Amino acid sequence: MEAEMTSRERFINALEGKDVDRVPYGYLWFGAGHAVLERMGASLKDVYGSAEGIARAQILAREMYHHDNVMSPWGCLLVEAEALGTKVTIKENAYPAVEKYALKSAAEHELINPDNIERSGRVKTIAGSIEILKKEIGAEAFITGATMSPLMLASQVMGGSRLCIDMLKDRDGFHSLLEKLTESCILFADALLEAGADGIFVENGESTGDLFSPQMAEEFMLPYTKELYDHIKAEGGYVISHNCAAHAFYDLEMKLEPHALNFAFGDVRLLGKKYGVECKKLHNHNNIGCGPRHCFKEFKEFSDAGICLMGNVIPDAPLTGSRAEIEHEVKSCLSAAPKKGFILATGCEIPLNTPLEKMEMLWDAVKAGI
Numbered sequence: 022m023e024a025e026m027t028s029r030e031r032f033i034n035a036l037e038g039k040d041v042d043r044v045p046y047g048y049l050w051f052g053a054g055h056a057v058l059e060r061m062g063a064s065l066k067d068v069y070g071s072a073e074g075i076a077r078a079q080i081l082a083r084e085m086y087h088h089d090n091v092m093s094p095w096g097c098l099l100v101e102a103e104a105l106g107t108k109v110t111i112k113e114n115a116y117p118a119v120e121k122y123a124l125k126s127a128a129e130h131e132l133i134n135p136d137n138i139e140r141s142g143r144v145k146t147i148a149g150s151i152e153i154l155k156k157e158i159g160a161e162a163f164i165t166g167a168t169m170s171p172l173m174l175a176s177q178v179m180g181g182s183r184l185c186i187d188m189l190k191d192r193d194g195f196h197s198l199l200e201k202l203t204e205s206c207i208l209f210a211d212a213l214l215e216a217g218a219d220g221i222f223v224e225n226g227e228s229t230g231d232l233f234s235p236q237m238a239e240e241f242m243l244p245y246t247k248e249l250y251d252h253i254k255a256e257g258g259y260v261i262s263h264n265c266a267a268h269a270f271y272d273l274e275m276k277l278e279p280h281a282l283n284f285a286f287g288d289v290r291l292l293g294k295k296y297g298v299e300c301k302k303l304h305n306h307n308n309i310g311c312g313p314r315h316c317f318k319e320f321k322e323f324s325d326a327g328i329c330l331m332g333n334v335i336p337d338a339p340l341t342g343s344r345a346e347i348e349h350e351v352k353s354c355l356s357a358a359p360k361k362g363f364i365l366a367t368g369c370e371i372p373l374n375t376p377l378e379k380m381e382m383l384w385d386a387v388k389a390g391i
Contacts, residue, residue: 028089029219032163036220036259036280036329038362043391044355047331047364048088049222049263049283050167051095052371053339053380055114057082065096066113072149079150080158085377087384089364090163092222093150093213101169101209102177104141105133105202115373124179127187130198133178138208148216155217163220165261166213170225171202171245178202185232188241195241203245207252220259220280223249228273229266238270243277250277261331265369275322281329285336285368287316295319314357324359331364338367339383340375347379351386365391 025042026034032045051057057078058065068074079091094100097117103109106123124132138144147166154164169177175198176184187195210221227233228242250260262274265285274282292315320330334350335342342350354365365387371380 027160028162029160032089032364033219033259035362035364036261038324038327038329040361044358045089045364046087046387046391047283047366048082048086048090048092049367050092050370051078051082051373052336052367053086053375053377054078054082054096054373056375056377056380057085058114060085064114065116066111069096069111069117070143070146072146072153075147075150076153076157079154083158083162086380087387090165091154091158092165092167093154093218094147094167098167098169098224099177100141100143100147101138101174101205104138104144104209105135105174105178105205106137107178119177119180122178122180122183124183124198126179126183127175127191127194127198130194130201133198133201133205135201135204135208138205139212144209144212148212151213151216151218159217164218165220165222166210166216166218166258167222168206168210168213168224168249170223170227170242171199171206171249172227172242173224174202174206175199176227181232188233188237199241199245203248206249210249210253210258211256214253214256214258218258220261221253222261222263222283223279225262225264225274225277226266226269228264228270230268230270231266235270235273238273242270243273247277250279254280263369271320271323275326275328278326279328281331281364282320282323283331283366283368284316284320284333286333288319291319292316314353317354317357317359321359324362327362329362329364330358331366333368334366334383336367336369336371339379340372342379344382344385347382348386348389351383351390355390 034041035045108121109117110120260279261281262279263283338350
């Protein structure tokens with residue numbers, strides 16, 4: 022497997038639906054991060070607040086696991102929420118958790134000041150890590166910034182339960198909140214792009230029938246997330262929309278027009294009706310996914326629209342699967358994927374405690390397949 026392209030060239034060509042020398046191999050957040058930290062002789066808490074630590078961990082992870090991109094922030098999906106007033110508990114070797122939400126309800130939306138994104142020390146640390154990544158491996162690897170969609174961010178400043186209540190009982194207040202959160206998301210994305218990120222990986226997992234009706238998602242997710250995506254693209258960045266929900270609203274993902282869709286499941290209802298397969302059951306954490314990968318067939322409209330597909334190896338496969346099962350996952354994806362506009366990746370983050378030897382099995386399978 023002799024490379025003709027750099028990882029960055031390969032990743033960008035896939036996002037643009039162009040020819041590649043081999044299928045790109047994508048990495049999400051800090052998959053199998055404990056093995057990386059062990060080699061660094063550090064804990065997650067040690068590197069959490071350090072731009073140098075965040076960047077070094079990503080560079081080392083790429084050396085160990087061989088993927089074509091790096092990502093920051095990792096280890097936390099609460100960067101924007103923390104900047105906007107949510108209190109966060111930092112853990113020694115696990116991801117941070119919410120200690121206290123910034124708001125009690127959407128009625129308090131005036132307490133949200135988007136300018137606090139630019140003032141946040143944590144945001145500056147993340148931007149600093151991307152500057153280091155850009156300087157040291159920017160010519161070689163695709164540098165990915167990670168952000169929340171406005172609706173996802175809402176759940177982190179006021180909590181999911183209150184969010185659902187206010188969507189029904191205080192629509193005007195919730196829309197006012199989403200306007201401020203959209204501005205906040207844009208400011209954070211700008212900070213990452215200005216620091217050197219090639220594109221933004223946006224967590225959009227609340228656009229799902231597991232939580233809302235399609236009408237609610239169209240009202241409260243679509244216009245605000247579309248504004249964010251359009252802004253990133255206007256600033257010259259690539260947009261990867263991440264939605265690992267079992268009942269994701271893929272028609273709305275199409276309307277968002279990202280450069281790529283990172284997915285874990287297919288259209289569960291459609292696949293059951295058309296092929297008689299239980300996609301949700303087959304792709305959960307206790308099983309290895311379906312061999313035919315019918316989900317790729319039903320995502321042809323994404324490929325036809327020029328949207329790159331990114332997925333959908335089960336994240337737990339490297340942790341719990343045997344070598345044969347890991348190989349099955351990789352081969353199934355590669356055999357069903359489009360010839361252009363595809364990045365092989367997991368559908369969500371690989372568990373932190375996945376051993377190095379299992380990640381090496383995954384890379385062996387990737388090398389054999391690509």
